[in-house]
Amino acid sequence: MKNKAKLLTYPYIVWMGLFIILPVLLVFLYSITFNEINNIKTISFTINNYKMFFTPVYIQVTLRSIYLAALSTIICLALGYPIAMIIANSKMTSKSILLLLFILPMWMNMLLRTYAWMTILGNNGLINTLLANLGLPTLNLLYNNGAVILGMVYNFIPFMVLPIYTTLSKMDNSLIEVSEDLGANKVQTFIKVIFPLSLPGVISGIIMVFMPAVSSFVIPKLLGGGKDALIGTLIEKLFSLGDWNFGSAVSIVMMFIILLSMAVMNRFDVDKEGGAGLW
Amino acid sequence: MKRKFCLLIVLTLIFTTIFTGCKNSGDKAEIKVLNYGQYIDKTLLTEFEDKYNVKIIYDIYPAPEDMYTKVKAGGTDYDVIITGEYMIERMINEGMLAKLDYDNIPNFEFVDEKFKNQPYDSNNEYAVPYFWGTLGLLYNTKAVTEKVDSWDILWNEKYANRILMMDSQRDTMAVAFKKLGYSLNSTNEQELKEVKQLLLMQKPLVMAYVVDEALAMMIAEEADIALIWSSEAASAMGSNENLNYIIPKEGSNIWIDAMCVPATSSHKKEAELFINFMTSKESTLKNIDELWYSTVHTEAVKEVEEFLFDNPAFNPSDEDVKRTEMFRDLIDEIKVYNKLWTEVIAD
Numbered sequence: 262m263k264n265k266a267k268l269l270t271y272p273y274i275v276w277m278g279l280f281i282i283l284p285v286l287l288v289f290l291y292s293i294t295f296n297e298i299n300n301i302k303t304i305s306f307t308i309n310n311y312k313m314f315f316t317p318v319y320i321q322v323t324l325r326s327i328y329l330a331a332l333s334t335i336i337c338l339a340l341g342y343p344i345a346m347i348i349a350n351s352k353m354t355s356k357s358i359l360l361l362l363f364i365l366p367m368w369m370n371m372l373l374r375t376y377a378w379m380t381i382l383g384n385n386g387l388i389n390t391l392l393a394n395l396g397l398p399t400l401n402l403l404y405n406n407g408a409v410i411l412g413m414v415y416n417f418i419p420f421m422v423l424p425i426y427t428t429l430s431k432m433d434n435s436l437i438e439v440s441e442d443l444g445a446n447k448v449q450t451f452i453k454v455i456f457p458l459s460l461p462g463v464i465s466g467i468i469m470v471f472m473p474a475v476s477s478f479v480i481p482k483l484l485g486g487g488k489d490a491l492i493g494t495l496i497e498k499l500f501s502l503g504d505w506n507f508g509s510a511v512s513i514v515m516m517f518i519i520l521l522s523m524a525v526m527n528r529f530d531v532d533k534e535g536g537a538g539l540w
Numbered sequence: 541m542k543r544k545f546c547l548l549i550v551l552t553l554i555f556t557t558i559f560t561g562c563k564n565s566g567d568k569a570e571i572k573v574l575n576y577g578q579y580i581d582k583t584l585l586t587e588f589e590d591k592y593n594v595k596i597i598y599d600i601y602p603a604p605e606d607m608y609t610k611v612k613a614g615g616t617d618y619d620v621i622i623t624g625e626y627m628i629e630r631m632i633n634e635g636m637l638a639k640l641d642y643d644n645i646p647n648f649e650f651v652d653e654k655f656k657n658q659p660y661d662s663n664n665e666y667a668v669p670y671f672w673g674t675l676g677l678l679y680n681t682k683a684v685t686e687k688v689d690s691w692d693i694l695w696n697e698k699y700a701n702r703i704l705m706m707d708s709q710r711d712t713m714a715v716a717f718k719k720l721g722y723s724l725n726s727t728n729e730q731e732l733k734e735v736k737q738l739l740l741m742q743k744p745l746v747m748a749y750v751v752d753e754a755l756a757m758m759i760a761e762e763a764d765i766a767l768i769w770s771s772e773a774a775s776a777m778g779s780n781e782n783l784n785y786i787i788p789k790e791g792s793n794i795w796i797d798a799m800c801v802p803a804t805s806s807h808k809k810e811a812e813l814f815i816n817f818m819t820s821k822e823s824t825l826k827n828i829d830e831l832w833y834s835t836v837h838t839e840a841v842k843e844v845e846e847f848l849f850d851n852p853a854f855n856p857s858d859e860d861v862k863r864t865e866m867f868r869d870l871i872d873e874i875k876v877y878n879k880l881w882t883e884v885i886a887d
Contacts, residue, residue, distance in 0.1 A: 318883050318886045318887060319886060321886065321887070322886045383757075383760070383762050384702075384761075384762045384763070385760055385761060385762055401701050403748075404747055404748045486746075486747060486748025486749060486750065487707045487748060487749035487750065487885060488743065488746065488748060488749060488885065489885070489886075490882070490885045490886045494885075495882065495886060498882055498885070499878075499882065501603065501605055501606065502605060502709070502878045502881075502882075503605060503608070503609060503878075504875070504878055
């Protein structure tokens, strides 16, 4: 019986080998060679791709990506936590409606939602038309870091709200009652009981937002106007220009950034309930 | 252990065969055409299919570099590719194209001599021109009241955050090269350094580096000036009469898109038939009607509607064309361009 169950895992092992492990190895191989890797005889190794990455220009790109992703994550957390609390504490009927409303935009294509922001933020967009009609000076809203952060927060906030909501709604209410019985006020209860208990949700929320944000390329491309490259747009650019070797090196570096951030988050995730348990 | 291993092999085989797909072989000949997106009047495809009893599989690509990567990687069997001249030059250099048999393409005689035997294919053995155009400035005459005749306007602080440049390194770099009075194919280190300086200086004034979005943004008056291809300028001017197109006095780029047959084609004869069909006057006129691109056809150009013929983007003056220069395949030097461009947008 046990053996049969084991057999069922083979398709997934093959899948993993073909579409996850092999591609990562190929990307790694590209990153430590120059030119083609098709011919074993002419393959030649180099660390120049990595050397090139660690020059001020590309370090700046990396720091900019991390900064924007971190800022988006913090904003998502600041906005998302109260939203998750509101949903978790609302009545059953309104709870499902609120949740539905929250997930509804995700049914729409992300590209479409990002394009919608372009028409809202543009020079002749919704906001600026409104400002102009009120006789106020118009603003440059599109094609800057602010627009990129807005796009990331808008697109990724459900990934923050949902895990926090899950931990909050699973929480044992008696613990909160005990805290109140023992004389703690609402703020104290929140700081000493609710927040620590919801930490696994917060951790996985942070990871689920930070990961796509740091590697995102559609949002910075559309809302950032291709001006200040981020790590995701840089990789896309390098591959479309045909520089697969350097592009692969940047991809490997990005993988390390994500792994590293997961390892850091793992320190805080005591219960291993969040996504950081992957580490 | 042995059984497990067998199972793994079988599963791997199943996966690989599923994803290679199966070949369909009917009695009808079949050609595969690869083109840019929105670059043909699609009724021409069915017309060709009906007329010659040949089935067409039509495929598109976003940018010449993507096309090149796809075809170079192998495993494709396209019969006709429509792409830019510098990419054709590169593919000729790498032996990826087949020589055409002009006995099958009699309509070639209607291609304007101006576009024949160009440096990318000096004896015109590999490619038949499809459309041509230039690189220039599209500007909104309501917002830009001064005389526009130079690339300098792209460095004018008055238009800060109202300028659109192209997210295409050769086109954007061409502007800087021409402004400095150099060849847009230069590989001179000092000149490249100056180009980079100039582009970095301009960056704070640029609203965005875009390619496909420029057209819609100029029509919607989101920006005042855009670096743009003449073909897109022509259609933008058709939608917004405040827009005008010029080729700056310092000179610019001229491009030719042409049809070629890859060396791997197994239906070369039908491919040539298709090229001949596309080069006929009727097909060309239909295509112009749909696309508003400048034609290479000596007969079709006489029958183009007047509003289009008078449009400077569709039909630039000979004087303007004289100042233009064609992109050449830079072979390995393109890496220097790529590096320079990534550094400009990374900065």
